[in-house]
Amino acid sequence: MNVEELRDYCLLKPGATEGFPFGEETLVFKVGGKIFLIIGLETANRFNVKCDPERAVELRERYMEVQPGYHMNKAMWNTVYMDGTLTRKQLCEMIDHSYELIVNSLPKKLRDEIVTNGE
Numbered sequence: 001m002n003v004e005e006l007r008d009y010c011l012l013k014p015g016a017t018e019g020f021p022f023g024e025e026t027l028v029f030k031v032g033g034k035i036f037l038i039i040g041l042e043t044a045n046r047f048n049v050k051c052d053p054e055r056a057v058e059l060r061e062r063y064m065e066v067q068p069g070y071h072m073n074k075a076m077w078n079t080v081y082m083d084g085t086l087t088r089k090q091l092c093e094m095i096d097h098s099y100e101l102i103v104n105s106l107p108k109k110l111r112d113e114i115v116t117n118g119e
Contacts, residue, residue: 001082001091003027003044009092010037013099015114032106032114036098038072046081048072049098059094066094 001009010016010029017030022038029037039047051059053075059066065084069077080086080094103111 001088003039003041005088006037006039006047006082006091006095009095010099015103016099031099031102032110034102034105036102037095045083046070046079047095048077048079049094050076050101051078051094051097052076052101055097063090 007018007027011018013031015031016036019028019030020026021028025041027039027041028035035050037047037049048069048071056068056076056078059078060068063084063086065081065086067079067081068074070079072079078094080091082091103114106114
């Protein structure tokens with residue numbers, strides 16, 4: 001997966017937006033105003049995603065391409081390298097998990113709006 005494919009995949013998610021709140025080198029994807037994925041455009045070979053803490057540890061132990069989140073809360077964020085042995089399906093599953101965690105943390109009214117508009 002390259003950065004363009006990653007961008008396209010993230011923007012397919014209901015309510016997903018993109019922006020550059022940390023400067024022009026860092027692309028951020030949000031849903032409901034909350035971040036679900038960050039990618040640095042300078043190297044663009046890795047991204048940060050939110051993850052359930054237990055699952056985060058499991059993924060790090062299982063795959064060398066999954067590391068504690070760089071400049072993030074390491075208990076709940078992973079940095080995932082896209083230039084290793086992880087398949088597109090595995091990368092998409094990690095993105096989906098992050099997106100779902102964020103959507104599920106939103107207030108019910110906002111969550112319902114996102115789900116309704118996404119159908």
